Amino acid sequence: MAKATTLNPLYNRSAHLFRNCEEGPRELDKKERDTIALLESEIQALEDGGASLKRSLFRGFSVSSPLGVASGPAYGSKFLGLYTRLGYGFVTQKTVRDRIWEGNPVPNVLYLKGGDFESGFVTSDAPTLMMTNSFGMTSIDPGEWERDLASFSRTHEEPLIISGVATKAATRSENIEQYVKLGVVSERIGANAYEINVSCPNEMEGHSGELQDDLGFLSEVLLELKDTLTIPILIKIGHREDLSRLALSVGKILDGIGGFVAINTKPAVVRKDDGSYAYGEGRPRAGINMKPLAPFAKDALRQLVRIRKQSGYDFRIFNVGGILTPEDVAERLEMGADAVESAGAAMTDPYLGLETKKYLLEKASGR
Ligand SMILES: Cc1cc2nc3c(=O)[nH]c(=O)nc-3n(C[C@H](O)[C@H](O)[C@H](O)COP(=O)(O)O)c2cc1C
Numbered sequence: 001m002a003k004a005t006t007l008n009p010l011y012n013r014s015a016h017l018f019r020n021c022e023e024g025p026r027e028l029d030k031k032e033r034d035t036i037a038l039l040e041s042e043i044q045a046l047e048d049g050g051a052s053l054k055r056s057l058f059r060g061f062s063v064s065s066p067l068g069v070a071s072g073p074a075y076g077s078k079f080l081g082l083y084t085r086l087g088y089g090f091v092t093q094k095t096v097r098d099r100i101w102e103g104n105p106v107p108n109v110l111y112l113k114g115g116d117f118e119s120g121f122v123t124s125d126a127p128t129l130m131m132t133n134s135f136g137m138t139s140i141d142p143g144e145w146e147r148d149l150a151s152f153s154r155t156h157e158e159p160l161i162i163s164g165v166a167t168k169a170a171t172r173s174e175n176i177e178q179y180v181k182l183g184v185v186s187e188r189i190g191a192n193a194y195e196i197n198v199s200c201p202n203e204m205e206g207h208s209g210e211l212q213d214d215l216g217f218l219s220e221v222l223l224e225l226k227d228t229l230t231i232p233i234l235i236k237i238g239h240r241e242d243l244s245r246l247a248l249s250v251g252k253i254l255d256g257i258g259g260f261v262a263i264n265t266k267p268a269v270v271r272k273d274d275g276s277y278a279y280g281e282g283r284p285r286a287g288i289n290m291k292p293l294a295p296f297a298k299d300a301l302r303q304l305v306r307i308r309k310q311s312g313y314d315f316r317i318f319n320v321g322g323i324l325t326p327e328d329v330a331e332r333l334e335m336g337a338d339a340v341e342s343a344g345a346a347m348t349d350p351y352l353g354l355e356t357k358k359y360l361l362e363k364a365s366g367r
Contacts, residue, residue, distance in 0.1 A: 024078025103138030259316030297321025
Protein backbone atom coordinates (compact mmCIF):
# COMPACT_ATOMS: atom_id res chain seq x y z
CA MET A 1 0.00 0.00 0.00
CA ALA A 2 1.28 3.52 -0.78
CA LYS A 3 2.75 5.42 2.15
CA ALA A 4 0.89 8.55 3.23
CA THR A 5 2.50 11.81 2.13
CA THR A 6 4.42 13.58 4.93
CA LEU A 7 3.21 17.14 5.45
CA ASN A 8 5.98 19.37 6.77
CA PRO A 9 6.67 22.36 4.49
CA LEU A 10 10.29 23.42 3.78
CA TYR A 11 9.30 26.91 2.60
CA ASN A 12 8.39 29.66 5.10
CA ARG A 13 4.92 30.67 3.92
CA SER A 14 4.67 33.64 6.26
CA ALA A 15 7.74 35.34 4.74
CA HIS A 16 8.34 36.98 1.34
CA LEU A 17 10.25 34.99 -1.27
CA PHE A 18 13.21 37.43 -1.01
CA ARG A 19 13.61 36.42 2.65
CA ASN A 20 13.14 32.72 1.91
CA CYS A 21 15.83 32.98 -0.76
CA GLU A 22 18.23 34.66 1.67
CA GLU A 23 17.55 32.37 4.63
CA GLY A 24 17.09 29.12 2.71
CA PRO A 25 14.82 26.24 3.72
CA ARG A 26 14.07 25.47 7.38
CA GLU A 27 16.42 23.16 9.28
CA LEU A 28 15.55 19.48 9.12
CA ASP A 29 14.86 18.04 12.58
CA LYS A 30 16.55 14.94 14.05
CA LYS A 31 13.77 12.55 13.05
CA GLU A 32 13.90 13.83 9.47
CA ARG A 33 17.70 13.61 9.32
CA ASP A 34 17.55 10.03 10.64
CA THR A 35 14.85 9.03 8.14
CA ILE A 36 16.86 10.58 5.31
CA ALA A 37 20.05 8.79 6.40
CA LEU A 38 18.15 5.47 6.45
CA LEU A 39 16.69 6.07 2.97
CA GLU A 40 20.16 7.01 1.67
CA SER A 41 21.68 3.79 3.00
CA GLU A 42 18.85 1.71 1.49
CA ILE A 43 19.39 3.44 -1.87
CA GLN A 44 23.15 2.86 -1.64
CA ALA A 45 22.57 -0.85 -0.97
CA LEU A 46 20.29 -1.13 -4.02
CA GLU A 47 22.85 0.70 -6.20
CA ASP A 48 25.67 -1.48 -4.84
CA GLY A 49 23.54 -4.46 -5.90
CA GLY A 50 23.63 -3.16 -9.50
CA ALA A 51 20.31 -1.28 -9.76
CA SER A 52 20.50 2.08 -11.52
CA LEU A 53 18.09 4.78 -12.63
CA LYS A 54 20.70 6.68 -14.58
CA ARG A 55 19.44 7.94 -17.91
CA SER A 56 20.38 10.64 -20.36
CA LEU A 57 17.56 13.02 -21.22
CA PHE A 58 19.68 15.18 -23.51
CA ARG A 59 23.37 15.49 -24.28
CA GLY A 60 24.92 16.94 -21.13
CA PHE A 61 21.75 16.20 -19.13
CA SER A 62 22.04 12.86 -17.33
CA VAL A 63 19.96 12.15 -14.27
CA SER A 64 20.31 9.66 -11.43
CA SER A 65 16.55 9.76 -10.85
CA PRO A 66 13.77 10.66 -13.31
CA LEU A 67 12.03 12.76 -10.64
CA GLY A 68 13.11 16.39 -10.54
CA VAL A 69 11.99 19.59 -8.87
CA ALA A 70 9.66 21.78 -10.94
CA SER A 71 9.95 25.52 -11.23
CA GLY A 72 8.57 26.83 -7.92
CA PRO A 73 9.84 25.22 -4.71
CA ALA A 74 13.46 26.29 -5.23
CA TYR A 75 14.54 29.88 -5.50
CA GLY A 76 18.31 30.12 -5.17
CA SER A 77 21.15 27.77 -4.34
CA LYS A 78 20.14 27.10 -0.74
CA PHE A 79 16.85 25.51 -1.79
CA LEU A 80 18.27 23.95 -4.96
CA GLY A 81 21.13 22.44 -2.96
CA LEU A 82 18.79 20.92 -0.40
CA TYR A 83 16.70 19.28 -3.13
CA THR A 84 19.78 17.64 -4.65
CA ARG A 85 20.44 16.10 -1.22
CA LEU A 86 16.81 14.98 -0.98
CA GLY A 87 17.14 12.59 -3.92
CA TYR A 88 15.91 14.62 -6.89
CA GLY A 89 17.64 13.85 -10.20
CA PHE A 90 17.53 17.44 -11.51
CA VAL A 91 16.33 20.80 -10.24
CA THR A 92 14.62 23.83 -11.73
CA GLN A 93 15.23 27.37 -10.59
CA LYS A 94 11.87 29.10 -10.00
CA THR A 95 11.12 31.50 -12.87
CA VAL A 96 13.41 34.53 -13.03
CA ARG A 97 13.11 37.85 -14.83
CA ASP A 98 15.81 40.12 -16.25
CA ARG A 99 15.01 42.65 -13.51
CA ILE A 100 14.21 42.75 -9.80
CA TRP A 101 10.47 42.22 -9.25
CA GLU A 102 8.74 42.27 -5.89
CA GLY A 103 5.63 40.40 -7.05
CA ASN A 104 2.48 39.96 -4.99
CA PRO A 105 2.44 40.53 -1.23
CA VAL A 106 2.46 37.62 1.25
CA PRO A 107 0.60 35.25 1.42
CA ASN A 108 1.89 33.58 -1.74
CA VAL A 109 1.33 29.93 -0.84
CA LEU A 110 -1.84 28.56 0.77
CA TYR A 111 -3.12 25.05 1.43
CA LEU A 112 -6.72 24.11 0.61
CA LYS A 113 -9.25 21.93 2.38
CA GLY A 114 -11.83 21.49 -0.35
CA GLY A 115 -13.49 22.82 -3.45
CA ASP A 116 -13.30 22.46 -7.19
CA PHE A 117 -12.37 24.43 -10.30
CA GLU A 118 -15.96 25.54 -10.99
CA SER A 119 -17.09 26.77 -7.57
CA GLY A 120 -13.65 27.66 -6.19
CA PHE A 121 -11.50 26.34 -3.35
CA VAL A 122 -11.43 27.04 0.41
CA THR A 123 -8.17 27.50 2.33
CA SER A 124 -6.88 25.41 5.20
CA ASP A 125 -4.51 26.65 7.94
CA ALA A 126 -2.76 23.28 8.13
CA PRO A 127 -0.87 21.67 5.22
CA THR A 128 -2.96 19.39 2.99
CA LEU A 129 -2.53 17.67 -0.39
CA MET A 130 -4.10 20.63 -2.19
CA MET A 131 -2.24 23.89 -2.71
CA THR A 132 -2.47 27.26 -4.40
CA ASN A 133 0.21 29.83 -5.09
CA SER A 134 0.23 33.44 -6.20
CA PHE A 135 3.66 35.07 -6.41
CA GLY A 136 3.33 37.14 -9.58
CA MET A 137 6.74 35.78 -10.56
CA THR A 138 8.85 37.55 -8.00
CA SER A 139 12.47 37.90 -9.08
CA ILE A 140 15.58 38.88 -7.16
CA ASP A 141 18.14 41.17 -8.71
CA PRO A 142 19.61 39.53 -11.87
CA GLY A 143 23.18 40.16 -10.70
CA GLU A 144 22.41 38.18 -7.55
CA TRP A 145 20.66 35.21 -9.16
CA GLU A 146 23.32 34.99 -11.86
CA ARG A 147 26.13 34.84 -9.27
CA ASP A 148 24.25 32.43 -7.04
CA LEU A 149 23.22 30.02 -9.82
CA ALA A 150 26.65 30.10 -11.49
CA SER A 151 28.15 28.97 -8.21
CA PHE A 152 25.44 26.29 -7.79
CA SER A 153 26.07 24.82 -11.24
CA ARG A 154 29.85 24.76 -10.69
CA THR A 155 29.46 22.76 -7.50
CA HIS A 156 26.63 20.33 -8.31
CA GLU A 157 26.43 17.38 -10.68
CA GLU A 158 22.63 17.36 -10.87
CA PRO A 159 21.38 19.16 -14.00
CA LEU A 160 20.03 22.67 -13.43
CA ILE A 161 17.14 24.05 -15.48
CA ILE A 162 16.62 27.81 -15.35
CA SER A 163 13.08 29.02 -16.01
CA GLY A 164 12.70 32.52 -17.43
CA VAL A 165 9.84 34.87 -18.23
CA ALA A 166 9.63 38.19 -20.03
CA THR A 167 8.18 41.23 -18.29
CA LYS A 168 5.48 42.81 -20.42
CA ALA A 169 7.19 45.28 -22.74
CA ALA A 170 5.95 47.93 -25.14
CA THR A 171 6.67 45.82 -28.20
CA ARG A 172 6.57 42.19 -29.17
CA SER A 173 10.21 42.23 -30.23
CA GLU A 174 11.28 43.49 -26.79
CA ASN A 175 9.48 40.53 -25.21
CA ILE A 176 11.22 38.14 -27.58
CA GLU A 177 14.56 39.77 -26.75
CA GLN A 178 13.97 39.27 -23.03
CA TYR A 179 13.24 35.55 -23.42
CA VAL A 180 16.37 35.16 -25.56
CA LYS A 181 18.54 37.24 -23.24
CA LEU A 182 17.53 35.08 -20.26
CA GLY A 183 18.42 31.97 -22.26
CA VAL A 184 21.83 33.36 -23.13
CA VAL A 185 22.53 34.21 -19.49
CA SER A 186 21.31 30.75 -18.39
CA GLU A 187 23.69 29.02 -20.78
CA ARG A 188 26.57 31.30 -19.80
CA ILE A 189 26.21 30.58 -16.09
CA GLY A 190 26.14 26.82 -16.63
CA ALA A 191 22.48 25.79 -16.78
CA ASN A 192 21.89 22.38 -18.42
CA ALA A 193 18.60 23.51 -19.99
CA TYR A 194 16.59 26.70 -20.37
CA GLU A 195 12.82 26.71 -19.84
CA ILE A 196 10.54 29.46 -21.12
CA ASN A 197 7.52 30.01 -18.92
CA VAL A 198 4.56 31.02 -21.09
CA SER A 199 1.80 29.71 -18.85
CA CYS A 200 1.79 31.45 -15.46
CA PRO A 201 -1.78 32.14 -14.33
CA ASN A 202 -0.70 34.53 -11.53
CA GLU A 203 1.51 37.00 -13.25
CA MET A 204 0.56 40.61 -12.58
CA GLU A 205 0.88 42.24 -15.97
CA GLY A 206 -1.47 39.61 -17.32
CA HIS A 207 0.32 38.55 -20.45
CA SER A 208 2.53 35.51 -20.04
CA GLY A 209 -0.35 33.19 -19.22
CA GLU A 210 -1.73 33.90 -22.66
CA LEU A 211 1.52 33.61 -24.60
CA GLN A 212 1.07 29.86 -24.79
CA ASP A 213 -1.85 30.43 -27.17
CA ASP A 214 0.07 32.88 -29.38
CA LEU A 215 1.74 30.35 -31.65
CA GLY A 216 3.31 33.04 -33.85
CA PHE A 217 5.04 34.56 -30.84
CA LEU A 218 6.18 31.17 -29.55
CA SER A 219 7.65 30.22 -32.92
CA GLU A 220 9.61 33.47 -33.08
CA VAL A 221 11.00 33.02 -29.55
CA LEU A 222 11.85 29.36 -30.01
CA LEU A 223 13.46 29.76 -33.45
CA GLU A 224 15.59 32.60 -32.11
CA LEU A 225 16.59 30.48 -29.09
CA LYS A 226 17.33 27.52 -31.33
CA ASP A 227 19.72 29.69 -33.37
CA THR A 228 21.39 31.08 -30.27
CA LEU A 229 21.67 28.35 -27.62
CA THR A 230 23.44 25.02 -27.48
CA ILE A 231 21.65 23.82 -24.32
CA PRO A 232 18.21 22.11 -24.55
CA ILE A 233 15.15 24.35 -24.70
CA LEU A 234 12.03 23.54 -22.70
CA ILE A 235 8.62 25.19 -22.78
CA LYS A 236 6.38 25.22 -19.73
CA ILE A 237 2.73 24.94 -20.73
CA GLY A 238 -0.65 24.87 -19.04
CA HIS A 239 -3.48 22.40 -19.68
CA ARG A 240 -5.73 22.83 -22.71
CA GLU A 241 -8.51 20.51 -23.88
CA ASP A 242 -6.71 20.27 -27.21
CA LEU A 243 -2.94 20.69 -27.28
CA SER A 244 -2.43 19.41 -30.82
CA ARG A 245 -1.80 22.69 -32.70
CA LEU A 246 0.65 23.85 -30.04
CA ALA A 247 2.40 20.50 -29.74
CA LEU A 248 2.81 20.12 -33.49
CA SER A 249 4.19 23.59 -34.17
CA VAL A 250 6.43 23.72 -31.08
CA GLY A 251 7.35 20.03 -31.35
CA LYS A 252 8.64 20.61 -34.89
CA ILE A 253 10.95 23.40 -33.70
CA LEU A 254 12.14 21.50 -30.61
CA ASP A 255 12.61 18.22 -32.53
CA GLY A 256 15.78 16.67 -31.12
CA ILE A 257 16.73 19.68 -29.00
CA GLY A 258 14.12 20.19 -26.31
CA GLY A 259 10.68 19.44 -25.01
CA PHE A 260 7.60 20.29 -23.00
CA VAL A 261 7.17 20.72 -19.28
CA ALA A 262 3.48 20.09 -18.69
CA ILE A 263 1.58 21.36 -16.83
CA ASN A 264 1.53 24.64 -14.94
CA THR A 265 -1.07 25.35 -12.25
CA LYS A 266 -4.71 25.88 -13.26
CA PRO A 267 -6.51 29.01 -11.99
CA ALA A 268 -9.58 29.04 -9.74
CA VAL A 269 -11.21 31.33 -7.15
CA VAL A 270 -9.70 30.89 -3.68
CA ARG A 271 -11.69 31.88 -0.58
CA LYS A 272 -11.33 31.75 3.19
CA ASP A 273 -13.96 30.11 5.39
CA ASP A 274 -15.80 33.45 5.76
CA GLY A 275 -16.20 33.70 1.97
CA SER A 276 -13.68 36.52 1.45
CA TYR A 277 -10.95 36.16 -1.17
CA ALA A 278 -7.97 34.48 0.49
CA TYR A 279 -5.33 36.54 -1.37
CA GLY A 280 -7.29 39.80 -0.91
CA GLU A 281 -9.94 41.63 -2.95
CA GLY A 282 -7.66 42.32 -5.92
CA ARG A 283 -6.62 38.68 -6.35
CA PRO A 284 -9.73 36.44 -6.44
CA ARG A 285 -8.10 33.75 -8.58
CA ALA A 286 -4.81 31.90 -8.26
CA GLY A 287 -3.12 28.80 -9.62
CA ILE A 288 -4.16 25.48 -8.04
CA ASN A 289 -1.77 22.54 -7.81
CA MET A 290 -1.19 19.14 -6.21
CA LYS A 291 -4.13 16.72 -5.96
CA PRO A 292 -6.81 18.62 -7.95
CA LEU A 293 -4.36 19.09 -10.83
CA ALA A 294 -3.54 15.40 -11.34
CA PRO A 295 -6.30 14.56 -13.89
CA PHE A 296 -5.32 17.58 -16.03
CA ALA A 297 -1.60 16.71 -15.89
CA LYS A 298 -2.36 13.14 -16.94
CA ASP A 299 -4.59 14.33 -19.76
CA ALA A 300 -1.84 16.65 -21.06
CA LEU A 301 0.64 13.77 -20.88
CA ARG A 302 -1.65 11.45 -22.84
CA GLN A 303 -2.14 14.13 -25.51
CA LEU A 304 1.60 14.87 -25.83
CA VAL A 305 2.54 11.18 -26.01
CA ARG A 306 -0.04 10.64 -28.75
CA ILE A 307 1.05 13.69 -30.75
CA ARG A 308 4.72 12.71 -30.45
CA LYS A 309 3.96 9.25 -31.75
CA GLN A 310 1.81 10.47 -34.62
CA SER A 311 4.17 13.25 -35.69
CA GLY A 312 7.46 11.43 -35.22
CA TYR A 313 8.98 14.57 -33.64
CA ASP A 314 11.61 13.70 -31.09
CA PHE A 315 10.76 15.97 -28.14
CA ARG A 316 11.01 15.15 -24.44
CA ILE A 317 8.01 15.24 -22.14
CA PHE A 318 8.53 16.35 -18.54
CA ASN A 319 5.24 15.70 -16.75
CA VAL A 320 4.28 17.72 -13.66
CA GLY A 321 1.07 18.12 -11.70
CA GLY A 322 -0.41 16.22 -8.79
CA ILE A 323 2.57 13.99 -8.02
CA LEU A 324 2.17 12.99 -4.37
CA THR A 325 3.81 9.56 -4.06
CA PRO A 326 6.49 7.35 -5.69
CA GLU A 327 3.66 5.34 -7.28
CA ASP A 328 2.45 8.50 -9.02
CA VAL A 329 5.92 8.97 -10.51
CA ALA A 330 6.04 5.36 -11.73
CA GLU A 331 2.58 5.74 -13.30
CA ARG A 332 3.56 8.86 -15.28
CA LEU A 333 6.74 7.17 -16.53
CA GLU A 334 4.70 4.16 -17.61
CA MET A 335 2.33 6.52 -19.44
CA GLY A 336 5.26 7.79 -21.52
CA ALA A 337 6.84 10.70 -19.64
CA ASP A 338 10.63 10.95 -20.03
CA ALA A 339 10.90 12.66 -16.67
CA VAL A 340 8.55 13.74 -13.90
CA GLU A 341 8.59 16.82 -11.70
CA SER A 342 7.05 17.86 -8.42
CA ALA A 343 6.38 21.31 -6.97
CA GLY A 344 3.78 21.12 -4.18
CA ALA A 345 4.77 17.76 -2.70
CA ALA A 346 8.49 18.59 -3.05
CA MET A 347 7.78 21.69 -0.94
CA THR A 348 5.69 19.83 1.61
CA ASP A 349 7.17 16.33 1.93
CA PRO A 350 10.92 16.13 2.63
CA TYR A 351 11.03 12.40 1.78
CA LEU A 352 9.37 12.29 -1.66
CA GLY A 353 12.62 12.47 -3.68
CA LEU A 354 14.46 9.73 -1.78
CA GLU A 355 11.40 7.50 -1.38
CA THR A 356 10.80 7.69 -5.11
CA LYS A 357 14.40 6.81 -5.85
CA LYS A 358 14.23 3.83 -3.51
CA TYR A 359 10.88 2.68 -4.94
CA LEU A 360 12.06 2.90 -8.56
CA LEU A 361 15.37 1.17 -7.76
CA GLU A 362 13.45 -1.66 -6.09
CA LYS A 363 11.24 -1.95 -9.16
CA ALA A 364 14.29 -1.90 -11.43
CA SER A 365 15.90 -4.71 -9.45
CA GLY A 366 12.70 -6.78 -9.63
CA ARG A 367 11.71 -6.54 -5.95
C1 LIG B 1 4.90 27.61 -4.72
C2 LIG B 1 4.87 27.40 -6.18
C3 LIG B 1 5.51 28.28 -7.03
C4 LIG B 1 5.49 28.07 -8.41
N1 LIG B 1 6.17 28.92 -9.22
C5 LIG B 1 6.27 28.66 -10.55
C6 LIG B 1 7.07 29.46 -11.38
O1 LIG B 1 7.72 30.41 -10.95
N2 LIG B 1 7.13 29.13 -12.70
C7 LIG B 1 6.45 28.06 -13.23
O2 LIG B 1 6.58 27.80 -14.43
N3 LIG B 1 5.67 27.28 -12.45
C8 LIG B 1 5.57 27.56 -11.12
N4 LIG B 1 4.81 26.75 -10.32
C9 LIG B 1 4.05 25.64 -10.93
C10 LIG B 1 4.77 24.32 -10.78
O3 LIG B 1 5.99 24.30 -11.49
C11 LIG B 1 3.91 23.14 -11.26
O4 LIG B 1 3.68 23.29 -12.63
C12 LIG B 1 2.56 23.03 -10.55
O5 LIG B 1 2.67 23.41 -9.21
C13 LIG B 1 2.02 21.59 -10.62
O6 LIG B 1 2.84 20.70 -9.93
P1 LIG B 1 2.47 20.10 -8.47
O7 LIG B 1 1.08 19.60 -8.55
O8 LIG B 1 3.52 19.06 -8.24
O9 LIG B 1 2.62 21.24 -7.50
C14 LIG B 1 4.80 26.96 -8.94
C15 LIG B 1 4.15 26.08 -8.08
C16 LIG B 1 4.17 26.27 -6.72
C17 LIG B 1 3.48 25.32 -5.83
